[in-house]
Amino acid sequence: MKIITILGARPQFIKAAPVSRVLREKHTELIVHTGQHYDSNMSDIFFEELNIPKPDYYLRVGSGNHGKQTGEMLEKIEEIVVAENPDYVMVYGDTNSTLAGALVAAKLHVPVIHIEAGLRSFNKKMPEEVNRIMTDHVSEFLFCPTDTAVHNLKNENITHNVFNIGDVMYDAVLYNKELAEEKSTILSEHGLDKKGYHLITIHRAENTDDVQNMNNILEAFSKIEEVKVWPIHPRTKHKLAGYGLDLDSIPNLKVIDPVGYLDMLTLEANALKIVTDSGGVQKEAYFMKVPCVTVREQTEWVETLEEDANILVGTDVGKLLDAVRKEVSPSYRDAFGDGHASEKIVELIEKR
């Protein structure tokens, strides 16, 4: 089999690493990197740490409005798919790179494999929700991480070649957790004690693109007494600078550059709580059994909400503070598979 994998954004590199490892045991994979994320700490570092083979094509699309960014990807991916004539095009998650890859392949009648299919927040104002719905509806293979995702697809009459194989991000965590413990020095670099800080990540457009939401989030952070460490996403950094919002006045806050995956796993595993609006980080908090507070109104990862393992707070200052201060002791279940999603994906494609 010859498969073209389309990648572009940080979480996609992490998701692709375990799948690519299994796929390449017997098959040919070509990686197309759209260049949606391009800073070395948003891209190269993951290829190096996770031993992902160098992209065969690097499209240098970069940042831009949705139309420009997605349009440029469409044009460039099309040329490659026509020239390479693969058996499948594989896409991950819900970014503009996902949509572009899926749309090109579907129009060229190349079957699309969507990994992390069926997720829904039911909020179409999120660009990710539009990308997911469109991608699912043109995909031939839909690999879902949870039963909820399978159910969501069924509600949209998508039932053919839909499989719950578990979450590839769980595969990645299991594969790299010990390595992270061995290699990462991030705690000592920043003077952090185990279970002595909260970990923060914020980047979702619905938060960063709204000055009031960002004001609320920062007000809540300034009222959290404990040490907080925040590897800041470039989008958030740029937006805060544009609003003239300054993080220096927030007590006990350490703002750091985005970190690599092994450092991130270490920061997550040793945090008191994780405060985030990231999809991947919500799940990793669950895998690591670290209580999570999600700065969004909805989440696709509804399993994490059971027994307050993850608490949705939106951008309400009081709710955010209450959730961070609340003592929780949830029991965690195997809602995201057994850590062998990648093998199952490859086996199922081989069978067809």
Ligand code: UD1
């Ligand atoms: C994208 C995805 C989002 C995903 C996130 C993962 C879409 C619509 N959004 O959001 O679903 O959760 O990636 O992190 O696809 N920037 C840099 N350097 C980089 C990359 C981005 O400075 O290497 C800055 C630029 O100012 C850019 C902004 O971040 O305009 C946003 O980047 P973009 O890729 O458009 O969206 P993300 O917010 O990263």
Ligand code: UDP
């Ligand atoms: N991540 C990382 N370094 C960071 C922040 C996040 O390695 O500084 C990892 C995190 O562990 C998770 C993934 O990036 O695996 C999540 O990506 P992100 O939050 O950018 O996107 P989302 O999951 O919300 O689409």
